[in-house]
Amino acid sequence: MIRLVDVNKSFGQKEVLRHINLTINDGETLALIGGSGSGKSTLLRLMIGLIQPTSGEIWIDDDEISHYDEAQMDKVRVRMGMVFQYSALFDSMTVGDNVAFGLREHTDYDEEKIRSIVSEKLGLVGLTDVEDMMPNELSGGMKKRVGLARAIAFEPSTIFYDEPDSGLDPVTTEKIDELIISMQKRLNVTSIVVTHDMETACFVADRIAMVYEGELIACAPVDEFRRMKDERIRAFLRGLYIGDKEAEG
Numbered sequence: 001m002i003r004l005v006d007v008n009k010s011f012g013q014k015e016v017l018r019h020i021n022l023t024i025n026d027g028e029t030l031a032l033i034g035g036s037g038s039g040k041s042t043l044l045r046l047m048i049g050l051i052q053p054t055s056g057e058i059w060i061d062d063d064e065i066s067h068y069d070e071a072q073m074d075k076v077r078v079r080m081g082m083v084f085q086y087s088a089l090f091d092s093m094t095v096g097d098n099v100a101f102g103l104r105e106h107t108d109y110d111e112e113k114i115r116s117i118v119s120e121k122l123g124l125v126g127l128t129d130v131e132d133m134m135p136n137e138l139s140g141g142m143k144k145r146v147g148l149a150r151a152i153a154f155e156p157s158t159i160f161y162d163e164p165d166s167g168l169d170p171v172t173t174e175k176i177d178e179l180i181i182s183m184q185k186r187l188n189v190t191s192i193v194v195t196h197d198m199e200t201a202c203f204v205a206d207r208i209a210m211v212y213e214g215e216l217i218a219c220a221p222v223d224e225f226r227r228m229k230d231e232r233i234r235a236f237l238r239g240l241y242i243g244d245k246e247a248e249g
């Protein structure tokens with residue numbers, strides 16, 4: 001279980017997150033939505049311990065991580081898988097070595113065991129015979145799958161997805177969204193999906209949480225969320241949120 005208790009985060013004078021209270025249950029998929037600059041990524045970075053809150057508590061199961069150092073955090077992160085925007089693969093390594101990277105760094109498994117885990121995880125995300133390929137030989141959707149295979153190499157209890165569909169066409173987006181659901185079903189993981197995409201949020205999630213200007217303004221099951229009357233949510237549902245992102249681009 002992940003639990004945030006009255007979490008605040010400022011960078012210098014700038015308050016980026018205010019009074020965040022949020023519980024994510026085991027096995028649940030939570031979509032974290034909000035416009036550009038609302039604070040979603042900051043919230044994600046707090047939950048994976050990349051940054052520390054200005055105040056408040058962040059619980060990952062029985063660990064209160066808000067003041068953990070890197071060594072303590074490393075032990076917690078073994079239970080977390082992270083799928084980053086743009087896949088974040090190492091371009092100079094083969095696909096197999098990319099998936100094996102964490103296993104080689106953090107375990108003393110022999111090469112045979114590592115290879116077998118790598119091929120099992122690639123199989124789970126629907127990829128076969130790609131171990132010897134280089135990332136630049138793969139499509140965007142395949143790269144995302146490899147990123148996911150790497151994230152599940154340690155059999156995490158929680159997977160964090162940061163904009164899993166960014167840069168993908170609608171068909172590939174749907175495939176990745178289906179994969180998020182299938183990971184949850186097969187591995188019974190807790191999933192946190194940060195996305196701009198309302199369709200993805202509704203499709204993959206049990207509950208949707210919305211961040212607006214640094215505050216968590218709603219957190220509700222998908223159907224309930226869609227019926228909410230709050231104008232900020234209605235605007236997001238109508239797709240107006242695309243405006244600020246597109247305007248930036």
Ligand SMILES: Nc1ncnc2c1ncn2[C@@H]1O[C@H](COP(=O)(O)OP(=O)(O)OP(=O)(O)O)[C@@H](O)[C@H]1O
Nearest residue numbers: 011014016034035036037038039040041042043196
């Ligand atoms: N390290 C930092 N130093 C100063 N300000 C920061 C830092 N990280 C984020 N911010 C600010 O915090 C606010 C929220 O940023 P964040 O990246 O969390 O938004 P977001 O909702 O993820 O946006 P996007 O969808 O565009 O990625 C922004 O105004 C941003 O400029």
